[in-house]
Amino acid sequence: MRSAPTISIVFPARDEGARVAQTVVSAVETCESPRDIEVVIVDDCSQPATRPDISALAGRVQARVIRSDVHMGVGAARNLAVQHARGDVVFITDAHVQFSPSWDRQVGNLIKPQRILAATIRNQDHSWQGYGCRLVVPYMGTRWNTSPPGSAPHVQIASSAGTVMERSLFERIGGYDEGMLHYGGFEPEFSVRAWRSGAEILLAPGIEITHQFKAPHECNNFITSVRTALVHNCMRFGVAHLPDLMILEMVRLHSSESLEYIQEALRLLEQRDAWQRREQLSKSLRHDFAWFVNRFALRDQVGRVIPASGVVNQEELGGNTEDSCLLDKKLLT
Incomplete structure (x- = not known):
């Protein structure tokens, strides 16, 4: 009989097909103690x-698939996977990655x-590496760190393709925000909440995850299809954490870039109790x-100092900031 696993690799998979088995094989074949590893996948x-389909791996790997008949979205699916995990440590990743040796x-x-450990992320063709992410305020997206952070190895935001922590810490932080919709913003919000709760996020350069990013045309098509969710999630993230007047600037930025999506995103923001969550976090976080x-x-995002109080005036905002919110959509985590 196998002992309980030490590390649970958890990830959601939606229409990933055979790539899931490839990810599981990579995780197990590159580790030093396969008996201490399990894999939990939420379909x-x-x-x-x-x-x-991991049927071909039966008997070789401690792996199981949890099926959802409704589309849960990234946050809820990750939370469900962790709920089914038995390991002391959870390694949160994606369905189409490869793991580095040991x-x-x-x-x-x-x-x-x-x-929390933030794995180093490689592009599949090895032309690019990401060392965690940094927050873009007040847009509330992220940009990758494309070089290591130097003498202070902490990063602001981990990557969803390689976020590792004790399962008890994940539960203490509260998991991913299920008030967000389907895709976009989950890892940045979780990371900021982790820091504010008293945890730290440490870059782990020795843990490399090779990730299969979408091609540019696939990325553009996908972003268009989930645009309302992206706008809502960025704004929910901002409402949860930003000072009051920076929330107004955030809404203005998204309105200038995504006018046709902003009304529905704002309606969802109210419908999904964003302000109640803000109040709860302000009381509970350290x-x-x-x-x-x-x-x-x-x-x-344009290099200005962020006032600690969030009280800013139009001169400090620099007038028209429309150009400042034009981010590379591939780099939104």
Whole structure:
């Protein structure tokens, strides 16, 4: 009889088909202690022909698929996967990745009770590496760090393709925000909430995850199809954490870029109790957003100082900031 796993690899899969088995094989074949690994996959309402199939791995891997007959979205699917995990540590990743050799030993060397590990992410053709992300305020998206952070190896935002922590810490932080819709913003919001709760996010350069990014045309088509969710999720993220007047600037930025989506996104924001969540987090988290700003000497997306109080005037906002919100959509986590 196999012992309980030490590390649970968890991820959602929606219409990923055979790529899921390839990910599982990579995780197990590159680790040093396969018996201490399990894999939990949430099939997020895939079409029958593209459901994750790991039947060929039976007897070789501790792996199971949890099927959802409704489309849960990234956050809820990850939370469900963690609920079914038995390992002391959860390794949150994607359905189409490859793992670097001895990744489990690196996890064991670095993991601590209040620490989240951010794996280094490689593009599939190895032309690019990401070392965690940084927050873009007040848009509330992210940009990748394309070089290591140097002498202070902490990063603001982990990557959803490689976020590792003790399962008890995940539960203490509260998991991913299920008030968000389907796709976009889950990892940034979770990371900021983790920092504000008293955890740290440490870059783990020895854990490399090779990720299959969408091609440019696929990315553009996908972003268009989920645009309302993206706008809503960015704004829900901002409502949860930003000072009051920066929320107004955030809405203005999204209105200038996504006018045809903003009305529905604002309706959803109210419908899904964003302001009640803001109030709850302000009471329960150890640090306020000003602490996060000071911790990383954070500036806004055009380089201006963010006032700790969030009280800004039009001169400080620099007039028309329409161009400042034109981010590379591929880099939104």
